[in-house]
Amino acid sequence: MINSYKFLEAREKLRILRDTLSRYEIKLAEVENAREVLERTDGKVYRVIGGLIFEIDRDEAKAYLEKSELAFKSQVEKLKKEIEKLTSELRKLEAKAVGGA
Amino acid sequence: MSEEVKEVGKKRMEELQDELRSILGEIEYLREQIATVDAMISDLRAVDSTLTYIKEKGEGRSIYIPLGSGIAIRGKIENVNDLIMDVGAGIVIGANIDEVKEEIERRIDKLMNLRLTLLRSVEEDSRKVNRLLEEIRKLGGRKE
Numbered sequence: 001m002i003n004s005y006k007f008l009e010a011r012e013k014l015r016i017l018r019d020t021l022s023r024y025e026i027k028l029a030e031v032e033n034a035r036e037v038l039e040r041t042d043g044k045v046y047r048v049i050g051g052l053i054f055e056i057d058r059d060e061a062k063a064y065l066e067k068s069e070l071a072f073k074s075q076v077e078k079l080k081k082e083i084e085k086l087t088s089e090l091r092k093l094e095a096k097a098v099g100g101a
Numbered sequence: 102m103s104e105e106v107k108e109v110g111k112k113r114m115e116e117l118q119d120e121l122r123s124i125l126g127e128i129e130y131l132r133e134q135i136a137t138v139d140a141m142i143s144d145l146r147a148v149d150s151t152l153t154y155i156k157e158k159g160e161g162r163s164i165y166i167p168l169g170s171g172i173a174i175r176g177k178i179e180n181v182n183d184l185i186m187d188v189g190a191g192i193v194i195g196a197n198i199d200e201v202k203e204e205i206e207r208r209i210d211k212l213m214n215l216r217l218t219l220l221r222s223v224e225e226d227s228r229k230v231n232r233l234l235e236e237i238r239k240l241g242g243r244k245e
Contacts, residue, residue, distance in 0.1 A: 030189030037188040037204070044195035046185060053185070053193055061192055068190055 007093045014086050021079040028072040035065050114240050121233045128226045131219050138216045142209055149205045155181050156198045 038045065038061060045061045046053045056064075159181045165173035182197040186204060196204070 027190070034188045034190040034192045037194060038192070041194055041196065041200065043197075043200070046193040046195070048187070048191045048193060065190060065192065 004093070004097060007090070007097065010086060010090050010093060014083065014090065017079060017083050017086065021076065021083065024072055024075045024079060028069065028076060031065050031069045031072060035062070035069070038062065038065070110240060114237065117233055117237050117240070121230065121237070124226050124229050124233070128223055128230070131223045131226070135216060135219050135223070138212050138219065142212050142216075145205050145209050145212075149202060152198055152202055152205075 038058065045056055045058050047056045047061065047064065048054075155178065159178045161178065163175060163177050166176045167173045183195070184198060184201050185193045185195050186201050187193050188204075
């Protein structure tokens with residue numbers, strides 16, 4: 001069993017990163033769903049801003065969703081890389097602790 | 102049994118127990134996710150039945166519209182086919198009652214598929230737990 005402070009700290013950081021990734025993946029899925037619904041419907045489009053609902057045109061909605069998608073995708077990629085790096089560091093710490101035990 | 106062999110057995114036992122704890126934690130998390138999905142499906146079905154009622158008997162009817170905290174204001178349904186639905190990411194779409202009901206069905210289908218995937222993961226993890234328990238039992242027996 002590995003109980004070093006460094007190991008526990010890294011594991012906690014990894015948990016937080018995974019939670020953040022999960023939140024961004026949900027946001028990304030929401031944007032993709034909104035884009036998909038927008039493609040197959042032809043009703044009026046609105047945007048919720050500060051609890052109020054404003055009518056906007058389709059092109060504006062599409063541009064807004066495209067921009068959001070790009071931003072969330074970039075965050076997801078960044079977080080995945082960080083998780084990969086931290087996981088590999090954790091494995092090294094684990095191996096060191098087992099080897100040194 | 103030599104001290105060295107005992108030490109190897111102890112280490113293996115600790116590894117197995119760590120793995121078991123981690124999988125049990127995952128199962129608990131998956132079960133919470135399933136409960137959340139179930140609540141979402143149930144909520145969508147409730148909205149669907151309300152829409153069915155509104156479609157049949159809602160036009161022109163006076164109703165109380167909830168404002169929150171148990172407070173409601175009297176209003177009238179002017180047009181049962183003038184609805185808006187939140188599609189996520191801060192976007193809301195205008196739709197008629199049938200379009201909204203179709204969207205609800207789509208969402209329920211997606212959630213049912215997700216539920217199935219989560220259930221399969223629980224089954225897979227439960228099999229892993231059984232394998233680990235078996236190995237722990239064998240290792241425990243060998244130690245004695």
